[in-house]
Amino acid sequence: MIRPPRRLIAAIDTADPSRARDLIRAVSPHCGLVKLGLEAFCALGPAALDDAEQKPVFLDLKLHDIPNTVAGAVRALLPRQPAMLTIHASGGAAMIEAARNAAETGGTARPMLLAVTVLTSLSAEALSETGIAGGPRRQVLRLAHLALGAGADGLVCGVAEIAPLRDAFGAGPVLVVPGIRPLGSDAGDQARVATPEAAIAAGADYLVVGRPITGAADPASAAAAIAAAIT
Numbered sequence: 695m696i697r698p699p700r701r702l703i704a705a706i707d708t709a710d711p712s713r714a715r716d717l718i719r720a721v722s723p724h725c726g727l728v729k730l731g732l733e734a735f736c737a738l739g740p741a742a743l744d745d746a747e748q749k750p751v752f753l754d755l756k757l758h759d760i761p762n763t764v765a766g767a768v769r770a771l772l773p774r775q776p777a778m779l780t781i782h783a784s785g786g787a788a789m790i791e792a793a794r795n796a797a798e799t800g801g802t803a804r805p806m807l808l809a810v811t812v813l814t815s816l817s818a819e820a821l822s823e824t825g826i827a828g829g830p831r832r833q834v835l836r837l838a839h840l841a842l843g844a845g846a847d848g849l850v851c852g853v854a855e856i857a858p859l860r861d862a863f864g865a866g867p868v869l870v871v872p873g874i875r876p877l878g879s880d881a882g883d884q885a886r887v888a889t890p891e892a893a894i895a896a897g898a899d900y901l902v903v904g905r906p907i908t909g910a911a912d913p914a915s916a917a918a919a920i921a922a923a924i925t
């Protein structure tokens with residue numbers, strides 16, 4: 695398992711292989727990892743990882759299925775050597791344990807297993823519509839206990855949940871935080887957002903930033919500015 699020292703993760707959300715390559719080339723000097731998610735993977739398949747220009751890849755597929763199926767998917771992804779891999783914490787302890795056991799078969803090169811808690815696109819109201827009352831913070835803590843106890847290396851959460859997670863679990867778990875918006879940028883579909891500086895001050899290990907970089911006129915400069923703000 696590797697832990698890149700640079701804390702910016704650029705989300706390369708595109709279905710176009712040449713745009714993905716251009717974006718990766720532009721942001722690579724400024725970030726620790728590139729993230730390939732559902733859009734790139736559904737369009738390009740595992741070959742999406744081949745254009746990562748030697749950058750460690752965060753493969754964000756948010757796996758969520760029965761334990762046997764998730765374990766099989768993790769094993770199938772191991773030859774591509776992603777540095778980080780996401781599963782949904784709400785898949786339950788047996789699913790997370792199965793994912794961890796499958797990841798272990800990758801030996802020392804195994805991916806860091808990150809459990810997605812409550813999507814940053816969900817407000818308290820949207821979360822309650824799914825049947826979960828009490829707000830994101832409470833649910834994130836509940837899922838964090840479950841996921842870390844079942845073998846996840848870290849969590850994906852919103853900025854507002856970092857402090858309670860650090861209080862509960864200390865510095866150990868890797869906290870990866872999307873919903874990052876530099877001042878003045880559009881939140882879009884994200885409900886729980888904060889600035890890069892606020893995320894780092896709260897104790898985030900890695901920040902995931904997509905559209906504020908990929909939607910900028912000059913993605914390299916946008917990535918450089920965020921990297922400078924958190925260094």
Ligand SMILES: O=C(O)c1cc(=O)[nH]c(=O)n1[C@@H]1O[C@H](COP(=O)(O)O)[C@@H](O)[C@H]1O
Nearest residue numbers: 705731754812813814850872902903904905
């Ligand atoms: O697992 C993730 O990376 C993730 C979890 C989450 O709760 N919220 C979230 O936005 N993400 C991902 O982080 C990226 C955020 O992109 P932007 O909103 O464009 O900055 C997207 O690729 C999402 O898929």
